[in-house]
Amino acid sequence: MSADLGALLAKHGRVLTTAESCTGGGVATAITDVAGSSAWLDRAFVPYSNAATIEILGVQASTLEAHGPVSEPVVIEMV
Structure with missing residues (x-):
């Protein structure tokens, strides 16, 4: 799913910022596990x-x- 999201963001020239808490950074981890995600993940906040x-x-x-x-x-x- 993260790779598909990245492809869609790249296609439209967009980047992603996330904010998560109870997941403890799990969303950011899933995204950064995708090679090249630094091209479309701008930042990830995990204020617990x-x-x-x-x-x-x-x-x-x-x-x-x-x-x-x-x-x-x-x-x-x-x-």
């Missing part, structure tokens, strides 16, 4: 703690407190 999620991704502390770190409202604030 709530403090890092607030600092790096700009999620509001109140959203984390109200909904927990693994929730749709938190994902919406990440983008």
Whole structure:
């Protein structure tokens, strides 16, 4: 799947940035296992703690407190 994603991104001249937490970098690992992924993976963020999620991704502390770190409202604030 990662290789297909890379081919699609390259075809359209796009790059990818990811943000993941509870997966602990698993998504980034799957992507970087593909030879040549540095051409289309721009960066990957893995803020595991709530403090890092607030600092790096700009999620509001109140959203984390109200909904927990693994929730749709938190994902919406990440983008």
